[in-house]
Amino acid sequence: MTTKKKIISGGLIAICVTIAIFVFFSQHEINYAEPVDMSKLEDVKIVNEMVLMTYASKEKAIFYYSFGLFVYDMQKQTIYRSLDLKTIDCNYINGSTYTEVIATPDGKTIYIFNRGDKTENFMYKYDVEADKLTKVNRVEIKDKYAVMLTADVSPDEYKNQEGKFSPVVAPIDRGVFAYMFSENLIAKDLQLMIYDENSQSKEVFNVFQ
Numbered sequence: 001m002t003t004k005k006k007i008i009s010g011g012l013i014a015i016c017v018t019i020a021i022f023v024f025f026s027q028h029e030i031n032y033a034e035p036v037d038m039s040k041l042e043d044v045k046i047v048n049e050m051v052l053m054t055y056a057s058k059e060k061a062i063f064y065y066s067f068g069l070f071v072y073d074m075q076k077q078t079i080y081r082s083l084d085l086k087t088i089d090c091n092y093i094n095g096s097t098y099t100e101v102i103a104t105p106d107g108k109t110i111y112i113f114n115r116g117d118k119t120e121n122f123m124y125k126y127d128v129e130a131d132k133l134t135k136v137n138r139v140e141i142k143d144k145y146a147v148m149l150t151a152d153v154s155p156d157e158y159k160n161q162e163g164k165f166s167p168v169v170a171p172i173d174r175g176v177f178a179y180m181f182s183e184n185l186i187a188k189d190l191q192l193m194i195y196d197e198n199s200q201s202k203e204v205f206n207v208f209q
Contacts, residue, residue, distance in 0.1 A: 033133035034122065036068035036082040041208060044187040049093045050163065051190060054110065055103035055145050056170035056178035061168070061192055062110065063180055064101050066091040069110070070129055072192060072207050079207060081131055090114055102161055111141050124137040153177050155195045155202070
């Protein structure tokens with residue numbers, strides 16, 4: 001085989017391989033989901049901002065921070081889903097780059113993306129029940145679950161311990177809200193609180209214990 005034919009043959013093989021790879025990945029979505037290594041949370045401190053809520057219902061609560069996103073089963077009282085946000089470079093809480101996490105009204109889908117200096121033309125879409133995280137084109141999320149400012153709800157002790165409460169609460173029902181609290185600002189001691197504004201009562205869940 002002449003040198004020219006070898007070059008042409010090699011080029012054709014390279015083109016065929018490229019097409020095969022493109023077809024494969026267009027038909028098989030990559031799952032980017034990696035769970036959080038819970039053992040590494042033992043001595044992690046909560047700094048700069050408290051853990052944030054993104055969704056809550058009578059069935060589950062979803063919260064996140066730089067060390068990950070977590071889905072808590074309210075009935076079984078356990079975390080059954082987690083996402084390591086650092087592995088997808090979406091672990092920014094505040095600053096010139098910050099990560100935004102938005103849930104759909106039913107809490108089945110979570111959108112994760114960066115704003116600020118690291119704004120990209122893509123976002124991550126997380127199917128909670130399937131535990132599947134995929135990269136999709138960046139779009140504006142119009143139909144979303146709405147959180148509220150904790151200051152507008154004013155749960156017990158908030159005014160005296162503001163930095164220990166999540167800055168937003170997740171409404172569950174009329175007058176019933178979920179928020180995060182940490183007395184010592186250590187991740188492993190983080191608590192999920194369900195506050196009933198009507199009866200001035202609350203339930204407390206130690207999410208990592």
